[in-house]
Amino acid sequence: MHNLLNALFDLRHYKKFAVALKQFEEFSKSVVAHSNDNNHIQTFVYLNTARINHHFMVGTFREGLKLVPQIEEKLEEYALYLDRHRVLVFYYKIASLYFGSGDYETCIDYVQKIINWKVDLRNDLQCYARLLHLMAHYELGNYELIEYLARSVYRFMSKMETLTVVEEEMFRFIRNRFNTASKGLQKEFTDLLNRIKGLEKNRFETRAFAYLDVISWLESKVYHKPMDKIVQEKYLQSKRRA
Template sequence: MAIEQKDVLFTLVKSLSKSEKRQFKLYVGRLGGNSEANFISLFNLLDKVITFNDDLILKKTNIKKQQISNTKAHLYKQILVSLRLNPVHQNTRSHIREQFDFAAILYSKGLYKQSLKILEKAKDLALNNGENNLAYEIVEFEKVIESQYITRSLSNRADELSSQSKELSLINARTSKLSNLSLQLYSLLLKEGYVKDDVDSKKVKLFFIKRLPKYKLSDLGFIEKLFLYKAYLWHSLIMQDFVLSYKYSQKWVDLFEENPEMKKQNSVFYLKGVNYLLESLYLIKHKTKFNKVLEKLDFDIQNRNISLNENTNTLTFLYYSQNKLNLYFLEGRFNKGIRYVLKLLDEIKIYETKIDAHHIMVFYYKIACMYFGAGKNKECIFYLEKIISNKDLKMREDLLCFTRVLNLVAHYDEGLDYDIDKLIISTYKFLLKMNDLHEVQRKMISFLKNLSSIYPQDLHKAFIRLHKELIKFENHPYEKRSFLYLDILSWLESKIQNVPVEIIIKQKAKKLIK
C-alpha cells in the first residue's frame, strides 16, 4: 500500500531544505561506517522519490523487511537531532534548555558550583525573555542542588529560592488561566462564529467573566499581557464588537512594538496579532489604517524583523495574501484584484501541502467574492463549488452559510435559473440544518424564491423594496454579520441603479474612514 506524503518520515525528509540535507549528511558522516548504514540508504531513497512504499525500500536498499520499522524510527530521530543542531532552528528558548542540560551533566558529575553558575545565567535569560515556565524549572533544580550540597554562597539562599519559586508559580498559574481562556474562546469562535442573539450574548459574557482571573495590569509580564489581550480579542470578535477587537488587537501588536526583540523570539504570535489587527480594521472599514498596517507587515517580512523559517514563511504568505485580497475589497477594485488572484493561485499550489484545508477554502471564498464583485459569476460559482463539494470540510459555520447564499445569488445573476428552485430548497435546508438562518438570509431566499412570479416591469420596484427591508439590519447587533462576507446591499444597489456592483463599492470606498 502506498504511504506517500501521509507518512511522517517521508513528509519530514521532503520538508528539508538543501542546507538542512547537507548538514544532516555531514552530521551522520562524522563517524566512520555511517555511509553504509541502513538509515542513510533509506534517507537517500526518500530524498529521490516522489512516492514510496515498503516494497520499494526492499527493492532499492539492503534493508530487510523486519528492519524497516526500526530503520525508519532511527532515521526520524537522527534527522531531528541534526535539525536541533542547526543554527536556523536555535533560539533563546532552545539556548536556555541547552544550558539546563549542561547544568544537569555537571550536577551528575558532582560539580555543583559549576552547575549552579550555569543555571543562574540561564535563569536570568529566561526571566528577561518571559520564559517563566523554564525559569521555574531552573529554580526547582537549584533547590534540588542546594538541598544536597550547601554552597554557602549566600546566607539567605534558601529563602531567596523559595521566594522565587513561589512568585514564578503564581505567575505561571495566572498565565495558564489566561492562556486556557484564550484557547477556549478561540475554539468557540471557530466552532460557533459570532453570537446570534441575546441568549448567546449572555452565555458568552458569563463564560468570559467566570474564567477571567483577577489581575493588576502593572503586575503582568509580556506573556501574561499577550494572553490577556488575545482573550479580550476573541471575546470581542464573538460579540461582534469590532471596535473593541481593533482596540485589543492593536494592544497585542503594540506589545511587540514595545518589545521588538520579541518579534524574533515569538514570531508566530506577532504575525497572528498583525493578522487580527488587519481583520479588525477590515471589519470596521478603516481603509487607510489597514493599508499602513499591511505595508508595515511587508516591511517586517522584507527586513527580517521576524524569524523566518518554514513555519513563519507559510504564515507570512497566508496572512499577507488574505489581507491583500481584503484591501482590494475595501477599495472596490475587483477587476484589478483578479489579476492578483491569478498570481495567488500559483502561490497557493506551492503552499497547499503546508496550509490546512480550512484556510485553502477561505482563499477560495475570497477568490469567489472577487470574481462576483467583478461580475464574473461563472468563475465565482466555480470556486464556491470547491467549498460546497468538500464533504469532509471542517470550516467555520458562518462561512459555509455565506458560501451557499452567494452561490444562489451568483446563479441568479448569471441567468442560470433553470434549476433555481432546487437550489433555493437545498440552500434553505442547509441553513436550517446549520441552525444559522438569520432574518437577512430569510428575506434574501424568500425574494429569490418569488422572482419567477414577478413581472419584468415590476422587478426594479422589487429590488427597491428588498433594499429598504435589508438596510434596517446593516447595523443590527446580530444581523450585521450577514453583510460582513457578502455585500448584498451593494448588489441590490447595483441592480437598482443598473450599474456594475464594482462601481457601487468603489463609490462607498471613497467615503470610508481616512
Template structure:
C-alpha cells in the same frame, strides 16, 4: 542534513528525502507509502530502527543549528570556556572572554547570564587576592549586579502585568459594562503603566506596548489601539538587533488588522509589503506570511471594490496554495477559496466565481465554520442568478433551505433572502424587479442592528449588490464609492 555516504548512511538519506518529499506533496507522513516505495530493500524490514535513528539525527542537527543562533547558548559556551581556563589559572584569558561575554549580554539584555559573568569576575578577583582590582572596580561590580537585578525585576513586573491583562481579555472579551471596565482600569492604574519610560528594557517596553494595545482592544478604542500598535512596530524596527522575525510578524499582523478595521488602506498596503519583506525563520513562517499578507490584501480589494486588482492577486494566491500545501490550515484555505470566488463575482466573471464556490461546497471532509457555510451558499445562489441559471437556481434555493434548516442556520435573515430570490427568478418585468430590490433593501435596513447579519453582509455586501441593480451601476463602482465616503 549532513551524512557520510556509506551504504547505511545512504539509506537514511534516501528515507529522509522520500519522507520530506511526501510531506511537501501531501502534508503528512504515510508509512504504507514508504514501505511500498522501498519494497524489496533489505533495510525496510528495520524501518522502526531507521526512523528512530533519523529522528535523533534531525534533532541533533536542529540543536546545532539553533545553538549557533542563540545568544544564550553562545554565552553558556563562553562561560564553559572561562571555567576551563579559570581552573588552569589562566586569568588573563578568562578576562578577555568575560569582556566579550559581557558585551553580548548587555547588547541582547541577557541579564541572568550577566549575573553569571559578574560572578566569574568576582571569582577571578578573589583568586588574584584583589591585587589587580581597585576599590572603584569592586564598587562597579556591586553596582552592575544591582542594575542587572533591577532590570530582571522590571522585566518580571511587566511580564506579570502582561499576563494579568491577557487573562482579563480572555475572561471578558470586549467590555460590556462599567464593572468589567473598572477591573481593567484598576490594572492600568499601576504606576509602571503611567509612562513607557517606566519600562527600562527592550522586553519590558515590548510588554508595555502589548498591554496598552490589549486594553484599548478590549475597550473598543480603535484610535488608541492603532496608536499603540504603530508604536510597537516602530519600536521593533528601531531595535533590529533584538528583534525576532516571528515577533515582528505578529506585531505587523496586529497592526494590519487595526488598519483594515479603521479603513487605513494605504497604510495597510505598507504593512503588507513589510510582511513580505521579512526574512522567514522557517517554512512554516513563510506560510504564515503568505496567509497574513495575501488574505489582507484580498480583503482590501473586496472592501474597496478593486476587483480587477483582486483577480490578478487571485492568480498569485493559487500558486501560493500549491506551494504551501500542507502548511496552510483548512480554515485559511477555505477563506481563500471564498474570497477568490467573491472577487470573481465582483469582477463579473461568474463562471470562474462558481468554479471556486464549488471547491468549497465539494469539500465534504472540511468541517466549516457556520458563517462560511452561510456565505458560500448565499453567494452560490446570487452567482446562479447572474449567470441566468433560473431553472437550476430554483433547485439550489430549495437545497440551500434544506441545508440551513438541517443545520439550524435557517434564521429570519436567511428566510428573507431565499424568499426574495424565489420571487426574483419569476419576475420578468424590470419594474417588478426594481420593486423586489427596494423591498429587500428595506427589510435588510430594519435588521441593520443585528450583529450576526451585519457580519454576513461584511462577507457578501448584498446591500451594494441591490444598489447596483437599482441604480444600474457596476457592483465595483457602488462598493468603491461607499469606501471613499465612509
C-alpha cells in the same frame, strides 16, 4: 496585525486599514517573517487575505484578480502545511473577486470547489458559498436553477446555530421570495435593501458583511449599476468625509 486588519475590514475603516496593510507589507519583507516555515506561510496567508480584503473595500475587484495566480501557486506549494479550511476560504475570496468583477462563470467554478468538498466544514462557509453560487446563477440568468439552489442555501442557513439580523432577513427572503419568478424581483430587492441598509455599520452584523457585501449587491440591482461601481462610490464618499 492580522486581527487588527480583520477588525478594520469588518468596520470599513479605510484609512486605518490602508496604514496597517502598508505596515504588514513591510513586515512581510523582514527577516522575522521568513525565519521559519511557519512564519513564512502564516505571513503569506494573512497578507494575501488582507490584500484581497482591501480590494473588496475599495471596489477594485478586477485589480484584485492579479493576485490569483500567485496565490494559487503558493497554495499548491504549501499544500502539506495548510489546513483545507484555509484553502477553501481563499477559494471563496477568489470567487468573490470574480463575482465583483462580473465574471460569474469563473466565480461559480471556485465556489463549486467549496460546495463539492465532502468533508465537514464550518456551516457559515458552506452557507455563504451556496449563497454566492445562487447569486452568480441569478446574474447569469439561469432562472430555472434558482429554486433548487435557494433550497440548498435555505437548508444550510437553517443549520447555523445563531443567525444575525441580516442573516435572518436573508433567510426569510430566500425562503419566501427567491423562487422561479426570480426575473421580477426588483421590488423585493428594494424592500430587502431598506430592511438591512441601516445595519451596515452594526458591529453585531460583521459576519454577514465580512463574507458577502450583500448591501452593495442589492444596491447594484436597485440602482442598475455594476457592483464594483457601487463599492467604489462608497469608498470615494468616505474619502471626502475624512
